[in-house]
Amino acid sequence: MDLLIIDDFAVRKMDGQQLLEFMELIEDRHARKSTIIMRQLKVADWYDVMLSNTAAADAIMGRIVHTAYRFDLKGETRRKQQNE
Numbered sequence: 001m002d003l004l005i006i007d008d009f010a011v012r013k014m015d016g017q018q019l020l021e022f023m024e025l026i027e028d029r030h031a032r033k034s035t036i037i038m039r040q041l042k043v044a045d046w047y048d049v050m051l052s053n054t055a056a057a058d059a060i061m062g063r064i065v066h067t068a069y070r071f072d073l074k075g076e077t078r079r080k081q082q083n084e
Contacts, residue, residue, distance in 0.1 A: 002033055002034060003035070004034070004035045004036070005035075005036045006035065006037045006038065007038045008038065009038065009039040009046075010041060010046060010049035010050075012049070013048075015052060016052045019052055019053050020053070023059055023060050026060050026063050026064060027063065030063045035064075037064065
């Protein structure tokens with residue numbers, strides 16, 4: 001697919017196999033297909049969910065961060081606004 005949207009990325013820590021599969025997914029798409037990753041966690045904290053394999057985490061982060069367009073959204077969430 002031309003566009004993959006990953007919402008709520010890294011809600012919990014990735015185990016070894018999940019991390020390797022995610023690395024393969026990012027590697028396959030890198031510089032060829034578009035991927036949108038949405039998460040409330042700061043990028044600097046993404047390593048915390050990928051602790052099981054620092055080499056894989058470095059590879060993933062290198063491909064994502066260094067070639068990304070980044071949008072930092074500020075303000076209240078739409079969910080909170082809708083519940084008021």
